[in-house]
Every structure is written in structure tokens, then in C-alpha cells.
Amino acid sequence: MIKIRGLKKTFQSGTQTVGALKGIDLEIQAGEIFGIIGLSGAGKSTLIRMLNRLEDPTVGDVSIDGVNLANLSPKALREQRRQIGMIFQHFNLLSSKTIFRNVAYPLEINKTPKAEIREKVQKMLKLVDLADKEQAYPSMLSGGQKQRAAIARALVASPKLLLCDEATSALDPKTTLDILELLKEINRNMGITIVLITHEMSVIQTICDRVAVIDQGVIVEEGAVKEVFQHPKQNITKELIEHLPRHIYTDEIFSGLSGKVVRLHFDEKSSQKPVVAEAIIKTGLNINILSSEIDEISMKGIGSMVIEIPGDETSQQSAIEIFNANGVKTEVIS
Ligand SMILES: Nc1ncnc2c1ncn2[C@@H]1O[C@H](COP(=O)(O)OP(=O)(O)O)[C@@H](O)[C@H]1O
Ligand SMILES: [Mg+2]
Missing domain, CATH: 3.30.70.260 (ACT domain)
Structure with a gap:
């Protein structure tokens, strides 16, 4: 579904040049939950932002279902982005809007008829167990509830791909498990491909099918989660696994x-x-x-x-x- 070829990204900050991604090749299959793990600054956010072209490559290609994102017209890019939902560590909800309006937002901007918006938003809020929070404002919700609202917003326009950038990093362990379970359910029941980046190995362990380890802008190890966990090859992977419960x-x-x-x-x-x-x-x-x-x-x-x-x-x-x-x-x- 996703093909990344020779991807490099260089940032210019003042006189300094930062090589955030230094040649990434990766394939992600439709329907899988793919995890990308690495330490802070490894290039995870830069990489995931390339998947909906929030960031343009310096060199290399990203294609989704055979379509090279670089070749899309502005209109086609908007259409492509509609197929991609995204959730973030800090939820990014609009504080002045109710939960209903937050979830409705992607449909409002693409001018969906009101009745259809109501129907879809209510269906999504039910799915994430927030049916009773329609009229609440984000500040009235717990972290887990805010992330549920963000998931509802990300899914309301029926995307085929969901990108998660440290989506559970601001949550306590129990709430993290609840959110991961919800994501798993969404993957299973709606067939949505999920790409998830995190610095927490336990997140990968809980829901991912495959994992890629990124270190200083390079993918150093990749494979089925169980295989990578049981036989880690790189030191960085061993370090990331070290703090996990031993049962794996x-x-x-x-x-x-x-x-x-x-x-x-x-x-x-x-x-x-x-x-x-x-x-x-x-x-x-x-x-x-x-x-x-x-x-x-x-x-x-x-x-x-x-x-x-x-x-x-x-x-x-x-x-x-x-x-x-x-x-x-x-x-x-x-
Ligand atoms: N807009 C930017 N301008 C300059 N440097 C950036 C920018 N975005 C990211 N970087 C740098 O690129 C590297 C990778 O960052 P990032 O992708 O955010 O890492 P991660 O998400 O793994 O913590 C870091 O060194 C970071 O400072
Ligand atoms: Mg990041």
C-alpha cells in the first residue's frame, strides 16, 4: 500500500543543515498495523509527515496505492489527504468547539450535507464510546477521552490509512492500553491500515504486526514484531527492548x-x-x-x-x- 524509496530529508536551520532522514526504503502492506520506533530526534515525525505530504522529501519518493504523492495536483492531494487520518500526542482538538464540532470538522470543510454529518459524527462518537460527550468541550475531557475524540475526528471521513504520531505518549499506562485496544479494534473491524510511531516498545508489542527501528534517520532493523523482539540484531533495538517486561x-x-x-x-x-x-x-x-x-x-x-x-x-x-x-x-x- 505504501512504498517509500530512497527518501531523504534535510532541514536548514540557520547556518546548520540537519539530515533528518538519510535514505529510507520501506513498504507497508494494506491492513497491517506497522510500527516505527526510535529515540527522540531519530526522524520518526519527519517520516510519518511525509506520508500525507505535510513534509516534502528532499530526495526520494513516497507512493500510496501506486500514486506518487509528489506528482499530485493540489486538488488530487486534498483528495488523497481525505483518505488519511492522523492523531497526535497532544490530541490537537479545537478548544473553542464542542466534541461534536471537532469530530464534524473534516466533514464541514469538505461540505458534507448537515444530515450526513450528524449521522456520521454520532456513529463515530458511539464507536469511541463518547456518545454522551457531544456537547462537552475538550477541556472537560480526560486525556484518554480527548484522544478518543481525536480518533473519531481522524476516522469520520472514512480514511483507508491512519497515522499515529506518539498517540499514547501523553497518557497513563491503563489509558494507553484502552486506546491501543480501540486502535486494534478499528484495524480489525474497519480494515484501516495503521502506521504508528512511538518511542515506547510496549506500544509496538501491544498492537503492531511489523516494526521498523529508526536511528539517526536510517532504518536499522525491520521485521515481524515477535522476531525483532526475540532476536534483536542492533544495539539500539536491544536498548529499546531492555525496559520491557521480560515475558515477551x-x-x-x-x-x-x-x-x-x-x-x-x-x-x-x-x-x-x-x-x-x-x-x-x-x-x-x-x-x-x-x-x-x-x-x-x-x-x-x-x-x-x-x-x-x-x-x-x-x-x-x-x-x-x-x-x-x-x-x-x-x-x-x-
Ligand atoms: N522543521 C524542522 N527544522 C529543522 N530541523 C528539524 C525540523 N523538524 C525536525 N528537525 C530535526 O530533524 C531531526 C528529526 O526530528 P523528528 O522527525 O521530529 O524526530 P522524532 O520524531 O523521532 O523525535 C531532529 O534532529 C530535529 O531537530
Ligand atoms: Mg516526533
């Missing part, structure tokens, strides 16, 4: 076990409850804790635990239901 390396060692291996995801509330004990008592199963990664930095008990549930399918399922009923999300590993 260890999933494979659980695969030989006879019981059902399940990862439990705790949030602040559910981590306060003795849910494993409850499941053991109620099902009589000898549930085995294999690993536990509770986030010690935030001290809020957000994190995950991997358990093995013995027994037959029915009793395993009843254990899973006990976890879910306690607000613990479950993910079957094997």
Missing part, C-alpha cells in the same frame, strides 16, 4: 505444558483482589503461577501474570470466567 522472551518456554497457559492482565482495581485464590477454591483446580510481572514503577499494580490451568476444557473455562468476572482480562497463550 519467555512465552515460548510455556508452550510444552499440558494445562491451558493463560496470561492475566490486571489493572489498578483487579490487582487488589485475590482472584487466583478465588479461582482455585471455586474450581478446585490446582492453578499454577508461572510468572508475574507487576509494574513496580507506577506502584499501581498494573501488570500481568501467567498461569497454568490444569483440568478439562469445561473447568478451565469456568476458571477463566471467574477471572473475567473480577475484571481481569485473560489471554490464552497455549
Whole structure:
């Protein structure tokens, strides 16, 4: 869907020349969630801004569905941009407009009939779970709600591509997970290709299919997320992975076990409850804790635990239901 060839970008700031991108080749397939990760200043924002020609290449080409962006007339470029939604770290909502008007904005500027605007905006607000915030102003919303509104605005004109520039970097870990889950759902249900840039490996780990690592304007490593995480080649990639919970390396060692291996995801509330004990008592199963990664930095008990549930399918399922009923999300590993 997206083809980037020999892309370079040089900025002139005063007497200094900054080479932000130094020759990027990249292909992104339709329908995938593609992550680009790198440290601050690596060139991520410059790269993603080339995808809707907010920035013009110094050298090289970007084409989307076979159309070279450099060759587009102003009218064709406007049409192309309509196909591309974008969300940002700081949401970029208009503070003087209601949430309804913010989401309606892309439709208003392309002169969509009023009734159609109402219908589409309401549908989007429902999708992002903000149906009751139509008349609220951005300042009345939490960070997560603001990003949901920004997602609704980015999607209201039915784009085929969604660009996310550090979209969760201003959010707390729990809200980050909620937003990433929403993006995953949008990718799955609406078939929208997502290109996401971030400095956080955990974001890539949570939703991306493939990842490219960018360092000083060059892509140094690229591949399926699991492959890059398990066998990082470059030092920069190893550094970026270092701070992640270790479980991404260890999933494979659980695969030989006879019981059902399940990862439990705790949030602040559910981590306060003795849910494993409850499941053991109620099902009589000898549930085995294999690993536990509770986030010690935030001290809020957000994190995950991997358990093995013995027994037959029915009793395993009843254990899973006990976890879910306690607000613990479950993910079957094997
Ligand atoms: N408009 C600009 N003018 C001058 N230098 C810029 C401009 N935009 C970005 N840069 C420089 O290009 C490099 C890459 O920036 P950026 O793409 O914003 O990185 P990232 O998003 O990975 O943090 C940095 O050195 C930055 O200072
Ligand atoms: Mg940036």
C-alpha cells in the first residue's frame, strides 16, 4: 500500500543543515498495523509527515496505492489527504468547539450535507464510546477521552490509512492500553491500515504486526514484531527492548505444558483482589503461577501474570470466567 524509496530529508536551520532522514526504503502492506520506533530526534515525525505530504522529501519518493504523492495536483492531494487520518500526542482538538464540532470538522470543510454529518459524527462518537460527550468541550475531557475524540475526528471521513504520531505518549499506562485496544479494534473491524510511531516498545508489542527501528534517520532493523523482539540484531533495538517486561522472551518456554497457559492482565482495581485464590477454591483446580510481572514503577499494580490451568476444557473455562468476572482480562497463550 505504501512504498517509500530512497527518501531523504534535510532541514536548514540557520547556518546548520540537519539530515533528518538519510535514505529510507520501506513498504507497508494494506491492513497491517506497522510500527516505527526510535529515540527522540531519530526522524520518526519527519517520516510519518511525509506520508500525507505535510513534509516534502528532499530526495526520494513516497507512493500510496501506486500514486506518487509528489506528482499530485493540489486538488488530487486534498483528495488523497481525505483518505488519511492522523492523531497526535497532544490530541490537537479545537478548544473553542464542542466534541461534536471537532469530530464534524473534516466533514464541514469538505461540505458534507448537515444530515450526513450528524449521522456520521454520532456513529463515530458511539464507536469511541463518547456518545454522551457531544456537547462537552475538550477541556472537560480526560486525556484518554480527548484522544478518543481525536480518533473519531481522524476516522469520520472514512480514511483507508491512519497515522499515529506518539498517540499514547501523553497518557497513563491503563489509558494507553484502552486506546491501543480501540486502535486494534478499528484495524480489525474497519480494515484501516495503521502506521504508528512511538518511542515506547510496549506500544509496538501491544498492537503492531511489523516494526521498523529508526536511528539517526536510517532504518536499522525491520521485521515481524515477535522476531525483532526475540532476536534483536542492533544495539539500539536491544536498548529499546531492555525496559520491557521480560515475558515477551519467555512465552515460548510455556508452550510444552499440558494445562491451558493463560496470561492475566490486571489493572489498578483487579490487582487488589485475590482472584487466583478465588479461582482455585471455586474450581478446585490446582492453578499454577508461572510468572508475574507487576509494574513496580507506577506502584499501581498494573501488570500481568501467567498461569497454568490444569483440568478439562469445561473447568478451565469456568476458571477463566471467574477471572473475567473480577475484571481481569485473560489471554490464552497455549
Ligand atoms: N522543521 C524542522 N527544522 C529543522 N530541523 C528539524 C525540523 N523538524 C525536525 N528537525 C530535526 O530533524 C531531526 C528529526 O526530528 P523528528 O522527525 O521530529 O524526530 P522524532 O520524531 O523521532 O523525535 C531532529 O534532529 C530535529 O531537530
Ligand atoms: Mg516526533
